[in-house]
Amino acid sequence: MTIYGDYSRARIGWFFGLSGWQLGTLTVAVLPVAVAVSRSAWASAGLFLVLWALLAVVVAVPVRGRSVTGWLAATLATAAGGLMGWTRFRARATRGAVRDPAQADLPGVLTSIEVHEGPPYGPTYRRVALVQNHAARTWALTAAVVHPGLGLAEASERDGYGRGLSQLLDVQVKTELVSEVILQVRTVPEDGAERADWMARHRQPGAPAAARVINDTLAATLTAASVRTESFVTIVVPESRLSKVAKEYGGGVSGRARALHAVAAETESHLRAAVGASSVEWLTSAELATACRTGFAPGDRASLVEALAAHAAGDQVNTEVPWSMAGPSGADPAPRHYSHDAWNSVSSTLKLPVKGAAIGALAPILSTQQDGERRALMVCYPIVPAGQAARRSTNSEFAADLGEELNARARRKVSTRSRDEVDKVRRIESKLARGNSLTEPYAVATVTVPKTVSAAEAGRRLDAAIRRCGFAPMRLDLAQDVSFAATVVPLGVSLTRRSG
Structure with a gap:
């Protein structure tokens, strides 16, 4: 391995x-x-x-990843926002102030999000949703991905998936458009909505009573033991890069959409071939709104499935979630958790272990421990341009050489950890010289539980799961709302906070 x-x-x-x-x-x-x-x-x-x-x-x-001045500035900003009421969110729908149902009404860092319906794309002529972030000056496309997983994969197959992911990132560097590739996985206990609908449509009135009892018992047992998984891949392109390419396609939103479609097609081919995804579907505006709503309120999924089943049966039922109601009805960030609707969420980042990690090591994080609990994991790959990567590698190697020289002149014994860091810097520089790309990945995990369950206890269970994977957790205090949006809502929000 x-x-x-x-x-x-x-x-x-x-x-x-x-x-x-x-x-x-x-x-x-x-x-x-x-x-x-x-x-x-x-x-x-x-x-x-x-x-x-x-x-x-x-x-x-540093104190838990930040300097003292950083903690002081963050604490004062959070306190000022709370006193002024800037951090509290109440949806316009709760006040009867919705003017345009297609206008997104989302809290916090998602306030500047605008979703456009793109032109027809692909052989099925799907209108893929274009996510524009006015504050970060970025555009994003999101795809729902189905992957066979790593549970039964051999070591050689896992290594192939790792090489495929590396190839995908190398291709994104060469396109000179994509700035981030974001992978999101959400797991939630199975609600049994699809099975209940199937049984209601196929159960015969004259069926034997014993068969009914067996089916009902199996449904209750399997539903309690099952977990539903949703995976998303989001590509983020800065406006500064996209605007130049969009001129070749006619400019405007349509030109940007066609440029993004070209990037999406290239990304999809690598996801299917090298990474091993069995299905890649770029989400439409309605599908993306549904994914956002179920991200804020996991319990709403069952009602949406029932609405789809009723619509398929011929009933006049609205199956779409308008963007004006895709967010929470109310949200209140706290220092150590994020409160939205009837749910609380706790987020922690993962510190990379010194000894390294194998593919699939993060799987225990997604294992739910309690009824109604949802786990989510986001891994973000910020793409570093080739020229910038070369400069960083050169500066890091220069700093390593200078540090060795200063330590030698001061006759200071260098620790094993410092020597390992210097060796890694030189290995990275060697790989860059051979054509590999440079990225600065990070991961954030989030647990969501009903408000009837202690958020602090759920956070401790999440941290314990992270430690079981061999990583060190660090609670993202004073940034729980941003962490939730980046981890759970597939709209291209990240923690790098870079503008286009």
């Missing part, structure tokens, strides 16, 4: 693990201490030394 561990920190510290700006700040801040010592002003030197130590803690010591 192949273990993947050739990943490195984005920046290698020049000296004692410090980056350039951190080392410069601390060096300048220590000058008053040196001046006071040269003048034998020991009291002033002691005071300046205490202030320098406090500055070092603020600048150089």
